[in-house]
Amino acid sequence: MHLERVEMIGFKSFADKTVIEFDKGVTAIVGPNGSGKSNLSEAIRWVLGEQSAKNLRGMKMNDIVFSGSDSRKPVNIAEVTLVLNNEDRTLPIDFTEVSLTRRINRNGETECFINRKPCRLKDLTDLLMDSGIGKDSFSLISQGKVEKIFQSKPEERRFIFEEAAGVAKYKTRKLGAERK
Ligand code: ATP
Numbered sequence: 001m002h003l004e005r006v007e008m009i010g011f012k013s014f015a016d017k018t019v020i021e022f023d024k025g026v027t028a029i030v031g032p033n034g035s036g037k038s039n040l041s042e043a044i045r046w047v048l049g050e051q052s053a054k055n056l057r058g059m060k061m062n063d064i065v066f067s068g069s070d071s072r073k074p075v076n077i078a079e080v081t082l083v084l085n086n087e088d089r090t091l092p093i094d095f096t097e098v099s100l101t102r103r104i105n106r107n108g109e110t111e112c113f114i115n116r117k118p119c120r121l122k123d124l125t126d127l128l129m130d131s132g133i134g135k136d137s138f139s140l141i142s143q144g145k146v147e148k149i150f151q152s153k154p155e156e157r158r159f160i161f162e163e164a165a166g167v168a169k170y171k172t173r174k175l176g177a178e179r180k
Pocket residue numbers: 011012013031032033034035036037038039040063064065066067068
């Protein structure tokens with residue numbers, strides 16, 4: 001599985017529709033300060049299920065909606081879509097291409113879509129569980145996270161290995177069943 005494309009509209013500094021295509025292999029994003037490199041990584045993290053505005057450098061979640069600039073009026077909706085190549089069926093869904101979309105308006109109301117069909121955020125994060133690309137998984141290492149992994153307690157560190165091994169899903173289900 002790999003990320004083929006990110007489409008953003010109204011997300012942080014990306015007021016206009018912006019489509020970024022990724023080839024297989026290594027991609028490096030370079031650009032001057034303030035050009036939106038971190039915003040792009042936050043767009044990805046947000047669709048993968050980030051729930052903390054702070055982790056997206058905001059006070060509240062709707063701070064991610066483009067708030068206007070000297071030459072542009074603010075917009076009302078932010079929408080980000082990740083298009084994943086699922087030819088190898090890493091995601092347990094019978095589609096070669098899977099699009100994951102998250103949308104938020106100024107009032108903070110959010111919507112999620114899998115292949116353009118409305119769903120809950122939980123459906124989206126469940127789909128990603130054990131794929132290695134969840135927002136807290138090993139595929140996203142943010143600044144400061146490296147030290148955090150080294151300094152974490154063994155139990156916390158174990159979760160990273162469980163996710164990599166693909167057993168996190170079953171543990172979460174077991175916990176859910178035990179709580180009922
Ligand atoms: P650096 O090299 O300094 O890390 P960067 O390329 O990572 O820079 P970002 O942090 O992604 O840059 O982008 C910051 C820019 O995004 C700032 O100019 C900021 O004003 C703008 N920005 C962030 N949130 C919003 C928003 N909601 N609406 C409009 N602009 C925003």
